[in-house]
Amino acid sequence: MAYGLLIDYEFCTGCQSCEVACKEEHSIPVGQWGIHLLDDGPWECADGRFNWNKIPVPTRLCDLCEQRTQQGKQPSCVHHCLAGVMQYGSVEELAKQLEKKPDQVLFVPKTYRYAQ
Amino acid sequence: MSDDYYKKAKAIPLPTLSEVNDLGKDWRYQDDGYTVTRTCPWSPPGCHPVGCGLKLYVDADGRLQKVEGDENHPVTQGRLCPRCIALKDYVYNPARILHPMKRHREDRGKADKWQRITWDEAFDIIKKEYDRIVAEYGRESIAIFSGTGREGGTMNPYGSMVFGTPNKCYTQSGYACYTPRLAAAVYVTGATYAEWDNAGALPDRWDDERYELSEVIVLWGKQPLDSNPDGFFGHSLIDAMRRGSRIINIDPRVTWLSTRSDIHLQLRPGTDTALGMAMLHVIISEGLYDKDFVEYWCYGFDELAERVAEMPPEKAAEICGVAVEKIYAAARMYAKAKPAGLLWGLAVDQKTNGMQNGQVIISLQAITGNLDRPGGQFLPGAGSGHNELGYGYDEGVGELKAKMIGIDQYPAYCNMILDAQADMMLKALETGDPFPLKMCMYQGNNLMACTSMEPKRWHDAIIKTMDFSIGIDTFMNPSVEASCDIFLPLKTVAEREGTVFTHYAPCTVTAGFMHKAIEVGEGFSDMEMVYELGTRLRPELWAKEGFANSKEFIEHFRLGKREHGAYFDKISQVVVSQVPVDYYKYEKGMLRADGGPGFATPTGRVELWSTAFNQFGEDPLPYYAEPEFGPVTTPELMEQYPFVLTTGARTSAFFHSEHRQIAYLRELHPNPITEINPQVAKRLNITEGQWVRVFNQFGECVQKAHISPIVDENTIHSEHAWWFPEEDGNEPNLYGVFRSNINNLIPNFHMGKLGFGAPGKCLICNIEPVAKNYDTNMDLVWEKFGKLV
Ligand code: SF4
Ligand code: SF4
Ligand code: SF4
Numbered sequence: 001m002a003y004g005l006l007i008d009y010e011f012c013t014g015c016q017s018c019e020v021a022c023k024e025e026h027s028i029p030v031g032q033w034g035i036h037l038l039d040d041g042p043w044e045c046a047d048g049r050f051n052w053n054k055i056p057v058p059t060r061l062c063d064l065c066e067q068r069t070q071q072g073k074q075p076s077c078v079h080h081c082l083a084g085v086m087q088y089g090s091v092e093e094l095a096k097q098l099e100k101k102p103d104q105v106l107f108v109p110k111t112y113r114y115a116q
Numbered sequence: 117m118s119d120d121y122y123k124k125a126k127a128i129p130l131p132t133l134s135e136v137n138d139l140g141k142d143w144r145y146q147d148d149g150y151t152v153t154r155t156c157p158w159s160p161p162g163c164h165p166v167g168c169g170l171k172l173y174v175d176a177d178g179r180l181q182k183v184e185g186d187e188n189h190p191v192t193q194g195r196l197c198p199r200c201i202a203l204k205d206y207v208y209n210p211a212r213i214l215h216p217m218k219r220h221r222e223d224r225g226k227a228d229k230w231q232r233i234t235w236d237e238a239f240d241i242i243k244k245e246y247d248r249i250v251a252e253y254g255r256e257s258i259a260i261f262s263g264t265g266r267e268g269g270t271m272n273p274y275g276s277m278v279f280g281t282p283n284k285c286y287t288q289s290g291y292a293c294y295t296p297r298l299a300a301a302v303y304v305t306g307a308t309y310a311e312w313d314n315a316g317a318l319p320d321r322w323d324d325e326r327y328e329l330s331e332v333i334v335l336w337g338k339q340p341l342d343s344n345p346d347g348f349f350g351h352s353l354i355d356a357m358r359r360g361s362r363i364i365n366i367d368p369r370v371t372w373l374s375t376r377s378d379i380h381l382q383l384r385p386g387t388d389t390a391l392g393m394a395m396l397h398v399i400i401s402e403g404l405y406d407k408d409f410v411e412y413w414c415y416g417f418d419e420l421a422e423r424v425a426e427m428p429p430e431k432a433a434e435i436c437g438v439a440v441e442k443i444y445a446a447a448r449m450y451a452k453a454k455p456a457g458l459l460w461g462l463a464v465d466q467k468t469n470g471m472q473n474g475q476v477i478i479s480l481q482a483i484t485g486n487l488d489r490p491g492g493q494f495l496p497g498a499g500s501g502h503n504e505l506g507y508g509y510d511e512g513v514g515e516l517k518a519k520m521i522g523i524d525q526y527p528a529y530c531n532m533i534l535d536a537q538a539d540m541m542l543k544a545l546e547t548g549d550p551f552p553l554k555m556c557m558y559q560g561n562n563l564m565a566c567t568s569m570e571p572k573r574w575h576d577a578i579i580k581t582m583d584f585s586i587g588i589d590t591f592m593n594p595s596v597e598a599s600c601d602i603f604l605p606l607k608t609v610a611e612r613e614g615t616v617f618t619h620y621a622p623c624t625v626t627a628g629f630m631h632k633a634i635e636v637g638e639g640f641s642d643m644e645m646v647y648e649l650g651t652r653l654r655p656e657l658w659a660k661e662g663f664a665n666s667k668e669f670i671e672h673f674r675l676g677k678r679e680h681g682a683y684f685d686k687i688s689q690v691v692v693s694q695v696p697v698d699y700y701k702y703e704k705g706m707l708r709a710d711g712g713p714g715f716a717t718p719t720g721r722v723e724l725w726s727t728a729f730n731q732f733g734e735d736p737l738p739y740y741a742e743p744e745f746g747p748v749t750t751p752e753l754m755e756q757y758p759f760v761l762t763t764g765a766r767t768s769a770f771f772h773s774e775h776r777q778i779a780y781l782r783e784l785h786p787n788p789i790t791e792i793n794p795q796v797a798k799r800l801n802i803t804e805g806q807w808v809r810v811f812n813q814f815g816e817c818v819q820k821a822h823i824s825p826i827v828d829e830n831t832i833h834s835e836h837a838w839w840f841p842e843e844d845g846n847e848p849n850l851y852g853v854f855r856s857n858i859n860n861l862i863p864n865f866h867m868g869k870l871g872f873g874a875p876g877k878c879l880i881c882n883i884e885p886v887a888k889n890y891d892t893n894m895d896l897v898w899e900k901f902g903k904l905v
Contacts (some may be wrong), residue, residue, distance in 0.1 A: 011354050013341050013372060015768045016784050020198040023780055024183070030783050030898040042370045042825055050825070052375040072136030080185050082195045082341075082351040084130050084358075 002108055003064055005078070006094040007056060008085040010103035014039065014054030018077035018086065025065065025076040034061040035077055056086075058109040064088070066111065122627060124690040127188045128321045130195075137187055138171065143631060143689045150175060154186050154691045156628025157609035158616035159266035159560070159642075160590045161199060161206050162771035165347035167616035167628030168192040169692060170200060170609075180204055180610055180634050189692050191316045191349050191626055197768055202780045207608050207636060209901055211591055211777050211841060214637025217603040224579060225598050225847030235638065238602060239652050245584040246279070246653050249555045256519035257554040259541065260284040261561045264293055265771060268560025268588065268606070268642040270504065270620060272534070273673070277508035277657065278650040279557070282520035285536040287563045287574065290867030290874035294346065295533055296465040299872055300474025302532065303728035306716030307707060308500075308622035310481055310493035312457035314352040316618070316625030317494075317697040322359060326699070328491040330356060332453035334364045334446075335373060336477060337388060337463025337877075342766040345461060347618035353459075362453075364446050366391065367463075368762055369791070369833060370826050379446045383436040385762040385831065386467045386743035386878025391443065392476030393740060394432030397424040398447035399483065405451065406485025413702060413715065414482060416725020416736070423737040435740070435748075437830075451484050455491035462764070463877050468744060468866055470873030475726070475738040482722040488707075490699050496622040497698065497706045498716065504621070505534055507673060511657060521550070526871030528732040537871045539864045542568075545577035556599075557586040560642070564595040565853050566773040566837040569862040569874065570814065572854055575599070588645060591777060594853035597845050605639035612641040613667070613684065615674040617695075624695045629688035643670045734869050743878040744866055747830075753880060757812050759796075761881035762827075763858045764836040773837035779894075779902030786892040788838040788856040790819040792883065793831070797823040802885045810834055812881040815860030818890060832881055834858040842896050855890070 014037055022034035036059055041052030056077070058064075065075035069088065073079075078086040087094060091108055098106050127139050138147075143154050151174045156167035169189025173182035183203045187194035206212075216238035223229035233241075249257060258281040263269040275284030286293070301309045312333060318324035333356060340350035353373075357363065363377040366388065374380035383391055399405050400421045410417050429447075433440035450456050458481055464473045486492030509517075517523070521544050522537025523530040529537050545553055556578065561567055568574040578585070578599050587596030588604045596603060614630040640648060647666035651658040663669045667681030677683040698706060705711045714720030718727045723736075730736040742749045746760060769775060769784040776782055790810055792802060802808055804823045809816055810832065819834055827833050836859065840852040854860065866875050 010376075011358060013351070013354060015341065015351070016198050017196060017201060017768075019784070020201045020780050021196075024201055024204070030779050030894055030902055042372075042375060044825060050370050050375045052370075052372050054372065072134060074132065074134040076184075078132055079187075079194055080196050080201055081132075082197060083354045084132055084193070084195065084351075085354075087132050088134070 002091040003069070003089065004091050004094055004106050004108035005058060005075070006087040006089070006097055006104055006106050008101065008104045009053050009055045011083050011085045012054050012056065013083050015082040017080045017082050018056050021076040021080040022062070026061070028061060032061065033059050035059060055105060058107050060110070061112050062109040063112045064109060122687045122690050122693040125190045125626065125692045125694045126319050128190050128193060129187060130193045133187055133194065139187055141188065143691050147173070150181065153631050153633035154188065155609065155631045155633065156616050156692055157200060157630060158614065159268065160606055160608055161203070162266045162774040163199065164265045164344055165616045165618055165620055166344045166349055167347070167618060167626060167692070168196055168200060168349070169194065172610055172633040174633050178634055180207055190321060190694060191352060195351065197344065198781055198784065199771060199775060202778050203610065205778050205780055205902070207610050209777060211901055213590065213592060213603060213605050214639065215605060216638070219601055221601055224601070225850070227597055227845030230603065238604060241602060242586065242649070243652055245555065249583060253552060253554045255280045256283055256516055257552060258283060259553045259556040260559050261556060261563055262286050262559040263561030263563070263567055266560035267614065271559060271642045271646060272504055273508050273646045273650070274557065274559050276512035278646055278653060280512045280516070280654060282513050282517050283536045283541070283553070284534070285538055285541045286567070287538055287541070287561065288567045288874065289539050289569045289864045290872050291529065291533065291535065291538055292465045292470060292872070292874040292876055293462060294465065296470040296872040297460060297474045299528070299532055300471055300478055303726050304475060304478045305482070305487065305495070305722050307495045309619065310478065310487060310495050311348060311619060311623045312459045313491055313494040314349070314356065314625070316349070316352065317694045319694060322355065326490055328455050329359055330361045330453070330455055330457040330491040332362050332364060332450055332456040334366065334450055334456070334458040336366045336458060336460045338459045338461025339371065339766050340459060341373065342768045347620065364449060368827070368831055369765065379442055379449065381438050381442055381446060382828065383438050385760050386469070386746065386875065387436040388464065389469050389473045389476055389738060390427055390432045390435040390740040392473065392480060393424045393427035393738060394429040394443050395447040395450070396420065396476060396479055396483070397427055398429060398444055399451045400424065402448070404448065405483040409485040410483055413721050415719040415721035415723045417483070419737055420479060420724040423739070427740060450480070455489050456484060456486055457492055458486070466764070466874060466876035467878050468868050468873045468875055469741040471868055471870060472738040472740070479724050479738065482724065487722065488699055488701055494623050494697070495701065495707070497701050498709050500622055500624070504673065509534060522871065529871035539867060542574060542577065542864050545581055546573070548581070553581055554583045555585070556582050558588060558595060558600070562593040562595045562773045564598060565593065565839045565857065569859050569864050569876070571857055571859050573864070591841070592845065593773070594839050594850040598847065598850055604645065605637060607639040607641045610634050611636055611639065613688070614641055614643060614670065626692055627695055628692045629690065631688060643673070732870055743875055745875065745880045746878065750880070753813070757880040757882045759832040759881050759883070760830055761810070761812065761861065761879040762831060762833050762877045763862070764876060765833060770837070773839060776839060777841040777901045779898050782892070782897050783894060786894055787820040788835050789822045790883070791822050791824055791827045791833040793825060793827050793829045794823050795829050797821065800883065800885065802883070807886050807888060807890050808883045809886050810858065810861065810881050810883050812861045812879060814863045817856050817858055817860050818886060819856050820891070832883060840892070842900050
């Protein structure tokens with residue numbers, strides 16, 4: 001079964017807790033990321049309102065916290081997300097959630113194997 | 117307080133929490149070879165007293181290996197900001213100082229001249245200097261420079277019980293942080309502060325039967341998501357938004373939150389009071405106020421109505437530079453929402469007109485009937501808080517209070533906060549008038565980087581006048597490096613015991629307890645340091661108190677009990693507890709000391725016309741005053757300095773001047789950023805990421821340009837509190853503390869009538885590109901501070 005991360009970017013505040021939680025969990029050095037925040041905005045739309053979305057994107061170092069998730073725990077980024085907008089689960093389950101609410105994104109990163 | 121006052125809080129799991137979790141675990145438990153200690157942290161590292169739930173994983177060798185958020189905390193629910201997630205890198209940072217040090221006075225500013233000493237030697241040196249200086253100049257010649265947020269910053273017994281000086285001083289001009297708001301709240305409502313009610317104290321939180329979800333939440337000059345201000349868990353705002361609360365954002369900058377708001381009032385910095393008066397005018401003239409509340413519980417409504425009629429929205433729109441329809445819409449939306457919350461931030465304080473800004477905000481909360489109501493503003497009841505402010509004052513300072521610097525000129529300031537007036541302190545340091553200051557101690561304060569305006573003036577004056585200076589911290593910082601002769605190390609939250617009451621205890625929602633999980637170095641906590649220093653410097657005074665040990669002192673100071681520490685040990689096992697709260701306390705006689713109904717003001721009502729302000733010689737009603745520098749007041753200066761300068765927005769990576777040496781955090785935000793509108797950048801030939809010189813009539817600094825419509829074409833925003841711990845610490849570089857320091861551009865002596873407020877958020881400036889690149893070398897930061905951990 002495929003697993004992934006569902007992120008509600010309507011409410012992702014860009015706090016960067018996911019980034020640091022991931023780096024601590026996997027001891028990722030400075031300059032590299034397991035999940036990296038993309039910052040699109042602010043830019044003004046024709047109606048005078050601004051577009052500004054912050055979207056954390058799992059990188060090729062994301063292993064979906066294999067060690068944790070195998071024990072049934074949630075990934076570290078999900079656990080610490082300040083806005084509580086990240087979910088871990090099977091793609092099937094998350095796809096159902098995705099259907100219920102707009103402004104979400106589902107990532108299914110290819111599992112990276114950390115050198116032992 | 118009965119023994120079951122501190123009940124274990126019920127956990128409210130987040131829907132995203134997995135089936136396998138640590139709900140219901142004890143305060144200490146074993147997990148997979150680790151001893152896990154649950155705790156609620158408060159300083160250091162610096163933070164306001166939020167006390168987010170933490171689990172500290174310690175291995176068999178006693179080393180902290182992992183930090184995780186504690187899902188048992190009813191408010192934070194396992195969530196953490198990046199700073200606690202990276203706690204391990206702070207605790208074991210190679211730059212941390214773990215033992216006392218001394219340095220000869222003539223070696224101040226020389227980073228390699230510190231010598232490690234024992235505590236005995238440190239105490240002996242301090243005692244000798246203290247006795248000598250007190251004999252020669254009196255205890256009033258000792259200044260305690262206090263900072264913000266950290267427990268040390270508010271540790272008033274350092275001044276009262278340890279050194280016995282009336283001259284404890286928060287060094288920011290006009291105490292332009294929290295206290296102007298606090299003063300407005302105290303003088304108008306008799307209660308200390310009114311926080312938005314986020315259901316934090318209710319056992320079932322948002323679903324508690326007593327709670328009503330705020331229909332609308334106004335954010336006024338506040339960034340709670342990054343700052344967790346005053347111990348308020350910022351992201352509970354997101355929790356409310358996801359349940360349906362709508363947002364009105366009042367901010368000169370476009371923020372992420374303003375893009376999620378129904379209304380964004382992007383006003384010219386410093387014009388907030390005009391906006392508030394106009395909103396009051398709309399609400400009053402359209403009859404949208406809570407008529408019963410105004411009739412029964414407010415004083416001076418007609419006078420207020422008359423005053424705000426002088427500020428119709430059309431006039432305010434012009435002053436603030438916002439569309440008039442938006443002012444009407446915001447006023448109506450806030451007044452019609454039942455209930456409505458309002459979060460008021462630091463920007464309220466950082467203007468000369470700050471008190472009046474606070475006054476209009478309290479008036480808005482009051483006349484809309486939102487004070488002391490679920491989902492509105494949460495008001496502290498009579499007797500809430502620790503009274504730490506006055507702790508030991510009579511015994512320790514007594515009649516010397518008359519020698520508090522500034523007390524004659526600014527009694528409303530000095531008496532309320534028992535602090536020397538900051539600007540008068542600078543004058544005294546520089547001139548020796550009214551008397552010379554000879555000894556100082558930094559109490560959770562890195563003033564040259566963060567809390568002083570025109571920091572070079574403070575630097576020069578302190579170095580020149582002080583015979584003896586003590587720095588207390590976890591890391592070396594520029595202020596201590598420049599001026600201190602003794603360094604005393606502090607424990608971090610992982611190494612100490614203690615308490616954390618959100619919001620410093622007036623409007624507390626949770627009481628948290630700190631447990632010691634590891635031992636690192638020789639530091640003390642601030643609480644222990646007070647006891648250790650106090651019992652040595654003033655043995656007779658402390659003998660009278662008769663504390664068995666430092667733990668009993670903590671117990672007494674924070675919990676009001678004396679059981680040799682046994683009470684603390686028992687109670688602290690709950691880890692986190694919700695404090696019992698009530699609403700509509702003014703109807704129930706729970707706000708006044710005499711137990712009568714009403715508010716704790718002279719008239720017993722919310723004083724929209726303030727008898728206290730009147731008594732202090734201030735206008736009893738709110739009024740608008742233009743920022744002292746700007747397009748309206750100083751048009752002649754605008755050619756030279758065409759932009760309004762606002763400063764000090766926060767990031768999640770740092771607590772003010774802290775955390776620059778934590779590699780994982782610095783990486784999130786490596787450089788000091790100045791925000792520039794794209795049109796301005798084009799005109800001035802500035803490209804993204806280029807360094808710019810920001811300058812005005814008071815000073816200059818360099819920062820890195822971020823080109824973005826975050827600010828409009830008239831406004832420049834620059835970050836505060838920058839220094840570079842990876843750089844040379846010797847004078848004159850001092851870790852680069854004056855290079856990117858925006859406070860170089862902010863003057864002292866521009867406070868309001870009562871001594872409060874300073875123009876930190878509303879000055880003028882110009883900018884120009886510079887050729888040199890000052891980019892932080894992250895490899896160096898990683899090399900110096902990162903790799904070991
Ligand atoms: S799931 Fe784990 S590895 Fe992947 S981004 Fe989150 S914390 Fe990093
Ligand atoms: S932790 Fe959550 S809210 Fe913060 S940046 Fe990551 S996804 Fe967004
Ligand atoms: S807000 Fe303060 S206590 Fe909470 S996680 Fe951040 S640094 Fe820690």
